[in-house]
Amino acid sequence: MELEAIPGVGEKTAAALRELDDPAGALEREDVAAVAGAPGVSEGRAARIVQGAIRARHDDPGGFLATDRAREIYDDALDLLRERTVTDYAAKRVETFYPSSVDSRIEEVQQFSAGAMTRDPDDAVLAALEGVRPLRRPGDVRVRDRCLATKDAERYAKAREAFPEMSVEVVEDARGLAELARGYSTVVAIDEAFAGVDVQGDVRVEPGAFDDPASVVPERPLAFFAANRERLEAAVAVHRAAGMDAPCDLDALEAALADLAPDGSVVGDDELDRLTDAVDDLDAAAGMGESAANDALREAIRERDVTIEGADLLSLVEQGAGADRLLSRELEEEYTAAVETARETMVDALDLKPEEAEVARDAFDDDPTYPVERDENAVARLRENLTAARDRRAARRKRELADTLADLRAPAAELVRNALERDVELAVARFARDFDCVLPDRGGAGFDIDAGRSPLLDVDFDEVEPVDYGVDGVALLSGVNSGGKTSTLDLVALVVVLGHMGLPVPAESARVPEIRELHYYAKSQGTLDAGAFEATLRDFAALTEGDRTRLVLVDELESITEPGASAKIIAGILEELHASDASGVFVSHLAGEIRDAADYDVAVDGIRAVGLEDGDLVVQRSPEKDLLARSTPELIVEKLATGEGDADRGAFYDRLLDKFEEA
Template structure:
């Protein structure tokens, strides 16, 4: 895929995307989280880039949502889907599902949604999903106790690029290598010429080191698992709770994660813990050992009566001897015991092994001195020995753990991707169940797309698709048992609606009878169907539309400029509206009622001639029908009557029926009430209201 062919992706963004591990996979899959890891790309922009890539993949021109109200409907149904997600990723991923005109895209999402509808979930799965997030990059890693060495300048540059985590040093010969070994715990020589050279310290000759960086720097793979340990563990729990087929060995992954600390060090090794503690506590332990020796000597001196003959004192003075000589002669045994106590304390405090203890004991000299002081050279050597041993063991453990986890890395990535995608699927499944949705059936639209998609109509086994395409002009939409998800009511309080339109129709009905909510239902169903998702109805059949023009009810009469703009928009539809779905709510409010009826009649004529599908809600249906030069279909949402002052309405539009208005129903109710006294011997008819009310009713005929 040419990255710069994606809408909104220029040269700079294309370079950023190319830094992803697999940019084409991320773009084709709509993996917003992966795309957002590219430098300088936010999650919101990642979603837009993913949508653009999908459009390129399916040669989708976009623009299905042709009006503000159509876009509002899409945003509203998308918000309903997103509200049922657990992770931020799933919410962003749903934004890559948009209404499309392309069959390939619709069928792609339908296949995904079909699998989603099979998903079962419980609270354990949703709880586990709360801990799943897209994996993070471990960031820059620096390892300071190890270095690479070479005699070649070109090899030096290669090493710095291949393994930036380690310092790279140029040496001239084995002596230079030996000097490096004194400053680093491990030196890795890249030149084969050093093979067989004996050097003190941990010097490894690895000419192939640049080809196997994970072995040289196990911190690289370990940092990935350490930084993402909690997210990976959450993904494991999701797979276990949901019964998903894992992309890697869960037991092996959990075992590896249990041996890894958050900082990337190996956990759970007693010997490494001992060495780490010894290095960290060395200075404090030596200081405590000094105190042990000096405290014992002070106590011994306080309790000891020392007698010095005059000749002895003169002799000590003449020789320049001090208290050390006095200790050696008078308190030799006590000094030896104090030093031994100090040595034992140091060995025990640091839990040193035999070899380390031999070095530690030399930290306190047998030569009497007061106060007792450490031998800094010996302590420094002990520190070096402990540190080197610790680093060697840590390195070996890291290499072993990195080797165990190395084969799990791609599987671990997929594990998290699958858990996040499960959240997307569950959001679709939960939406479908809560709104009692079904997958829609597209019919009769293939002949409209042969020139664009270069695909022949695909007949089903009983030939239904073939027959439908032969009659494509008659196809609009059929909704059975639809319940608008945009109504702010519980599902059980929403009356199911059946409605079918082929061609152009006027929709009449009483105020508050449900005309606008019927348009919202149609728009929601069509938008969701073109997204490839289930729709809130018992059954839906529809054609594949080119675009959706939904014009909401205008508040008040438009001024001249706005009126002109509205008429121009319908002129464009009349010219190129073939394959469009046009939904209009009370267009008559744009100008005077008489002019409105004429304008709407003209628009309906043009749309009908052009092969569009349209529903116009209007209170002027009768007037419009009279002015149109063809037999306009008029459907009606019929009010059954008034019950306790409230309208009782059949929400499903009745085909070819001009619905009665609310005023007509009220007059009829008054007439019925006025007739009751006459029927029961009351006021004579000529003096009562029925005559007046009947006269008014005649005006509605």
């Protein structure tokens, strides 16, 4: 698919999408998070791009929601779904669901919905989903302790592009490598010509570096997994709680993540920890050795009575001897023991191995001095050895861990994607359970709803009375004020919109029409002026032209002008729709007048009013066929005529009631 062929994707957006690793795959998977990874593309924009790609894939012309009220019903449906998502991703992902007239798209989502409705929105799964987020790119990685070396200019340019994290140097021969090795802890030579060179320092020859970048820059995969560790762990928890098949070994992934610190360094290696601590604690350990030796020496001096003959003392003074000579002569054994104490203290404090301990012993000289002091040059050599060992160990562990994680990168991305998609499935499952939904059938120009309940009403769903209603062709719907006519239209519109989205509908069973457009006109707020009235007539004139596969829902169109004119206008509109085999429902208080004005036998359905009870209207919510429902005024007059009101004026009320019956 050409990116520019997607509705709403221009040249600039297409260029941003091409920055993704696999833009076509992301769009095919409907992966909003991946598309949102393109530069300058927000999640909301990504959802619209994915929806455009879906339309292009199904050759969907769009335009199903033909009026503002139809679009409002769709927005309400999306809100109900979004309220049942856990992740921000799923809240955006559900926006890719839209009402369509194309069979392939509707069936595609119906298959998704059928699978989703089998999912169990377990509390443990929902809790685990709270930590799942789309994977993010880590910040820039910079490697300063190693470099790449080549003698070829073309390979130099290629290496600069392939390894932006590292310095790349041009060298002519082994001498150049040796010079680099003095400035870097590791030099990676990428030319085959350097194979077998003998250079002092850590120089690796890896001609296949381009094929295995993780071996050269293990920090790259480590940084990615460190940046996404919590998200991956949450995705693992979702898979375990939901019993989902995982694209990788979850135990292996968790074990690898456990070896990774937030900064991308390796943890959990006892030997590396020992070497790191030894480098960090070296000065302190040397100081401890000095203190231990001097404490031991002072104690020995206090406990010894040193006697020096006069001739010997004179000889020592003449030779300029100081305490060192005295120690050597009188306390040689004690000094030797003190130095050994210093060495052992230092070795034990740093937990050094035998070969390391040999170097550490040079930090304290056998020649007597007081106080005992470390040899800084020897300490520096030990630090250099320990640091080199630490760095080698860290580099090896980084490469090992990077090799493991690099193989897990694609499965890890799939792991997170599957967890996020499970949230989308669970949103549909929760929607279906919360509102007792089923997947509807499709066929014909009309609709049929059995025990439908609207979740759009401002009452608890459990309190909503079920409605049975079906229409083939065009019908008038009559009923008293507040009897449920508008809520019935809303229910019909919602069922039709959800059905054409491929989603379950709130009913025990339902059939939605095969239509290209839904036209829903809400009740007008007051009489329209001449210009607005003319525009409204133009809208309805357009409904009678061209492709007739439309469902038209109209709420009290008579309010746009005078009642007498409204009845004639509505009758004319119904005649045109009837002739075109369209389907629709017109809610009106002028059903009788419209029926009389029409040139065919208009179907009139009614919401039956049972009566008034304690001042409250009692109705049967499901419309009845061939019923011109009574109005609220008629119910009040009937109540008065039966003596429930003013019995003294009963004859007057009877005459008024006769007027209604005559009509």
